[in-house]
Amino acid sequence: MVSGIRVAIIGAGIGGLTAAAALRRRGVEAEVFEQAPQLGEVGAGVALASNGWSLLERLGLIEGLEAIGSSLGNGYYQLREDGSFISMLRPPGATGRMRVFGVHRADLIDVLRTAVPESAIRTGHRLTGLAQDGDGVDLTFEHGATYRADAVIGADGIHSVVRSELGFVDAPVPSGTAAYRALVPVDSEDMWEWGTSKLWIGPGRHFLVYPVRADRLINIVAVVPALGGERDSWSAPGDPRELANAFAGWDPVIHDLIDRIEHTFLWGLFDRAPLPGWTEGRVALLGDSAHAMLPHLGQGANQTIEDGFALAAALEGVDSAGVGAALQVYEALRRERATTVQRVSRESGNLFDMEEQARFEDRDERIRRIAPFYAWLNQHDADSLVAPDPAPTHG
Numbered sequence: 001m002v003s004g005i006r007v008a009i010i011g012a013g014i015g016g017l018t019a020a021a022a023l024r025r026r027g028v029e030a031e032v033f034e035q036a037p038q039l040g041e042v043g044a045g046v047a048l049a050s051n052g053w054s055l056l057e058r059l060g061l062i063e064g065l066e067a068i069g070s071s072l073g074n075g076y077y078q079l080r081e082d083g084s085f086i087s088m089l090r091p092p093g094a095t096g097r098m099r100v101f102g103v104h105r106a107d108l109i110d111v112l113r114t115a116v117p118e119s120a121i122r123t124g125h126r127l128t129g130l131a132q133d134g135d136g137v138d139l140t141f142e143h144g145a146t147y148r149a150d151a152v153i154g155a156d157g158i159h160s161v162v163r164s165e166l167g168f169v170d171a172p173v174p175s176g177t178a179a180y181r182a183l184v185p186v187d188s189e190d191m192w193e194w195g196t197s198k199l200w201i202g203p204g205r206h207f208l209v210y211p212v213r214a215d216r217l218i219n220i221v222a223v224v225p226a227l228g229g230e231r232d233s234w235s236a237p238g239d240p241r242e243l244a245n246a247f248a249g250w251d252p253v254i255h256d257l258i259d260r261i262e263h264t265f266l267w268g269l270f271d272r273a274p275l276p277g278w279t280e281g282r283v284a285l286l287g288d289s290a291h292a293m294l295p296h297l298g299q300g301a302n303q304t305i306e307d308g309f310a311l312a313a314a315l316e317g318v319d320s321a322g323v324g325a326a327l328q329v330y331e332a333l334r335r336e337r338a339t340t341v342q343r344v345s346r347e348s349g350n351l352f353d354m355e356e357q358a359r360f361e362d363r364d365e366r367i368r369r370i371a372p373f374y375a376w377l378n379q380h381d382a383d384s385l386v387a388p389d390p391a392p393t394h395g
């Protein structure tokens, strides 16, 4: 059934585009308003786990996704800094299949936008304010344009304007760590153990590697203590020599990759405190605006994709009078699960970046015990009105 409501989504990142496509699939029309003059993403990778990937497949994007993805289904290896083995994870996905893929963010945006009509994406629209009454929400954009919607979804990232319009004016929380990100072109077959992602964990830092773009690029995320002053920006440059020094003495496999890096970005890692609510009347938050998290479980985008599908399930067939109640259903489906993932992402970062060598045996044991939590993450199917299972205890 095609619903008559007008949904306005603020932000055309992974969250906004997925939500628009998922709503459309359930007969709900949505317009996406993006501040940037054109869609795009900075050059970095993102790992799509089974819980996110299996949802995107349902948007009819499977061919496009397989063309841009690098399968990581042979396992996620966790190693000490010298390359010795701690643990390997290969959890089954929601469909019983292991579907984990490394993708380049720009490629993912290109695929997602094919699931949303071009006419429904309005670039160059920076939201500056909103006001709601009993019947709808009025949006105001920087260049003076206005729009009235029945429902507004803030998918506008960690610095969300919609979030602050709901009265949440707290600042992003610095983690005390910063991440180097780099992409290395693949020029030989033996550059990587294809089908795997690997995480090296050592005193105070960790180093994550997986291929993206159908194995044509290798994506690197190297987390180090912040010196202070690193920007919360995805395009601040880093120095490959400083990256090499930060991992001096680690597994030579890491240094073979670092030696090939020409450009690297370095940005401070921030998350947000959990919110007491994501919804007010006809306005709701989604993705990083609702639950910005540290990247240590690789779940920020995956949880954002889950949000979009749960939102679509909640809004299907709803008329304008039912929007507020439907958004409450969406929040009830999502907030507890995403908040748990937010918290465990922080805890995982603290565990990976532990300094005290005397506690490394205990650290490794805790890393081995996280498998049921990963299974819980991967096996949830957010494309329904069924509440997620509570998280298993872990670590």
Ligand SMILES: Cc1cc2nc3c(=O)[nH]c(=O)nc-3n(C[C@H](O)[C@H](O)[C@H](O)COP(=O)(O)OP(=O)(O)OC[C@H]3O[C@@H](n4cnc5c(N)ncnc54)[C@H](O)[C@@H]3O)c2cc1C
Binding pocket: 010, 011, 012, 013, 014, 015, 016, 033, 034, 035, 036, 045, 046, 047, 048, 125, 126, 127, 128, 155, 156, 157, 158, 159, 160, 161, 179, 221, 286, 287, 288, 289, 293, 294, 295, 297, 298, 299, 300, 301, 302, 303, 304
């Ligand atoms: C180092 C690092 C590694 C990561 N790795 C992974 C990973 O492996 N797996 C994973 O699942 N997640 C990962 N993540 C997290 C993931 O990238 C984010 O959670 C995800 O991109 C959030 O999507 P979003 O759409 O909510 O926000 P964003 O991607 O930030 O998109 C927000 C959009 O809103 C627009 N916007 C902002 N303000 C306005 C406004 N006022 N008006 C209009 N438009 C506006 C922006 O221009 C942008 O296009 C990682 C994050 C980091 C920092």
